[in-house]
Amino acid sequence: MNKVLLIIQREYLTRVRKKSFIIMIFVVPLLILVMGIVVKMVADSSDKLSSLxxxxxxxxxxxxxxxxxxxxxxxxxxxxxxxxxxxxxxxxxxxxxxxxxxxxxxxxxxxxxxxxxxxxxxxxxxxxxx
The missing domain is CATH 3.40.190.10 (Periplasmic binding protein-like II)
Structure with missing residues (x-):
């Protein structure tokens, strides 16, 4: 059991130290935020475009x-x-x-x-x- 925990710890640390992991930690939430803003802007502009x-x-x-x-x-x-x-x-x-x-x-x-x-x-x- 002790060896399994050591293997898990080592695998976790090797994955976390990769540049791609660190970049994705910041990029994914930023992309979600940008997409939410874009959807809101499109919804607001569609209401303005449809006049009486x-x-x-x-x-x-x-x-x-x-x-x-x-x-x-x-x-x-x-x-x-x-x-x-x-x-x-x-x-x-x-x-x-x-x-x-x-x-x-x-x-x-x-x-x-x-x-x-x-x-x-x-x-x-x-x-x-x-």
Whole structure:
């Protein structure tokens, strides 16, 4: 038993005296700290990048009145104008999108989304779950 303790002590001391062990003692915690800071910076910048987007809903069917609920960065308004004038408004402004729902919305590819920015599919998934 005494010889085993001596062998363990010797092996431990030879490993601890290596340059790589001493460097890793300081580098690994530093890398963990840097990665935590980078993750926090990315999370903060993603919140700033996602500004408020207004979605004008043109519901010709009338079935979706007050079905869309505002999310963190998305506000739904119900437009009383036609699609052509709403598209002109879309060209003039940056943070507006148009969701057009025709009377025959059950047909394939009849619902249309017009936007200059990212797609609004996550917001539409919320509607399906309700």
């Amino acid at each position: 987007q207004t979605v004008n809903v043109i519901d010709k069917s009338g079935d979706f009145a007050n079905r869309f609920h505002d999310a963190n960065n998305v506000k739904f308004t119900y437009a009383l104008t036609d699609l052509k004038s709403s598209k002109q408004l879309l060209k003039d402004s940056e943070g507006i999108s148009i969701l057009y729902i025709p009377v025959n919305y059950t047909q394939k590819d009849s619902v249309q989304i017009f936007s200059k920015r990212r797609p609004l599919y996550p917001c539409l998934k919320k509607l399906k779950s309700r």
